[in-house]
Amino acid sequence: MRTIKALVLLLFTAAGLTAQGTAGEDVRGSQLKKLELERTTLLAMADSMPESLYRDKATPEQRGFAQQLHHAAGAVPMIAGRYMGEGQPSLPDTSVALNSRAGLKSFINAAYDYAVGAFEAQSDEDRLVVVNFFGMMEIPTWQIWDEIHTHTMWTAGQVVANFRKHGMAPPAFTFF
Secondary structure: OHHHHHHHHHHHHHHHHHHHOOOOOHHHHHHHHHHHHHHHHHHHHHHHOOHHHOOOOOOOOOOOHHHHHHHHHHHHHHHHHHHHOOOOOOOOOHHHHOOOHHHHHHHHHHHHHHHHHHHHHOOHHHHOOEEEEOOOEEEEHHHHHHHHHHHHHHHHHOOHHHHHHOOOOOOOOOOO
């Protein structure tokens, strides 16, 4: 029985080391790919919606289309800067980002350029630092990248309703 418990403990420890990225680069590589998937998805959405509908809301409570993409992209450097010690980036002004395709795409690219730089600058040791994430839980900073991805894809998915409202298909989901 002790042998089984020791084996289970060993397996969980090994799984934890792999997940945090210190035992292998596959988690880091996967997280970087997710950042680029987010960028690609948000840029495709910005390209697919006519600029005349950038302020359109699927429901009165929702942000407008451009505001929703701005929030999805803007949260990435805000969270990374707060928890990765990189400071806050200088991003394009909202008066430009929310009113034109070129402005929104420039904002998205600036947000992800910053995030990728912060990600690549994060050492293996820094990824192990445990922080209090928004006062809700203690997590290692490597896990914040997964939380960012979940937030971005959740937020971006909400604008599918904007496309459907106008009888348009959203851009293809590029993950598959």
